[in-house]
Amino acid sequence: MIAAYAASFDPSAPLNGLVVGDRPSPAEREGWTVVEVRAAALNHHDLWSLRGVGLRAEQLPMILGTDAAGVTADGREVVVHGVVSLPDEPRSLLSERYDGTLAEQVAVPTANLVDKPPALSFVEAACLPTAWLTAYRMLFVTGRATPGQRVLVQGSGGGLATAAILLGNAAGLEVVVTGRDEERRSRALSLGAAAAVEPGARVPRVDVVLESVGKATWSHSVRSVKPGGIIVVAGATSGDASPAELTRIFFHEITVAGTTMGSRDDLSNLLSFLARTGVRPLVDSTFALTDASAALSRLWEGSQTGKIVLEVGA
Secondary structure (H helix, E strand, O other): EEEEOOOOOOOOOOHHHHEEEEOOOOOOOOOOOEEEEEEEEHHHHHHHHHHHHOOOOHOOEEOOOEEEEEEEEOEEEEOOOOOOOOOOOOOEOOOOOOOOOOOOOOEEHHHHHHHHOOOOOOOHOOOOHHHHHHHHHHHHHHHOOOOOHHHHHEEOOHHHHHHHHHHHHHHEEEEEEEOOOOHHHHHHHHHOOOEOOOOOOOOOOOEEEEOOOOOOOHHHHHHHHEEEEEEEEEOOOOOOOOOHHHHHHOOOOEEEEOOOOOOOHHHHHHHHHHHHHHOOOEEEEEEEEEHHHHHHHHHHOOOOOOOEEEEEEO
């Protein structure tokens, strides 16, 4: 089968290690299902893998990709939950221990499959299992946000922020975002954000903060949340925060909660939310699987607005 895979690592020029070519089809395995991939979305995780983050040389070649939607042998249309959690081994994402989704076929634990709603296309559904699932869990599961509350999203440029704006707006939340440049702030407003401000700017106190930046925004997050509010942390792209400002956290009884991705049930609920509300992920562009190099180059350049998706098969 055709697949896009990491054949070597290059920390400074990750695309040098990418190969698009033949790989063996997944072997049958008890408790697992082979999915004929129809669409697979790209994530920055793919670029990190090509840099050698989270992989060892002895694991290569490794097929990239964590997100996909497709069809099983019996005709079931499914979305793949990319978190693999099996007894006696650490939790991982597809493409970390097991081959990923940027291929004509992918094998996953059968329990990781969620029915694709007919209202969503394969391309739309493939965009959801990483950034959108993380945003959904941060808002509604870990953050426990309810209609009418105010939410601060740190950083307006990435897929997580875009998903949080669209989901929050549809759920009746007042979403405030920070962005480094005017273009990103304007785009956030066009997506439904109530306000878009420069990083560190004073904002009305919020009930929930979605924090994935870390060191560069942590102090602003702590000062922006209401007493008794929640800061949900799903990353630290600018590094770990220091100092942690513990005095303010305990005095104002602020909850700091970490989260990674989301559960299979969260993905099912997210799909239902989109099917019922009409909210859809932004798709920047689609490429054929054989053009995976061009697609990953676009992701590497950072010029996209929305998700980049590979279309596979019929």
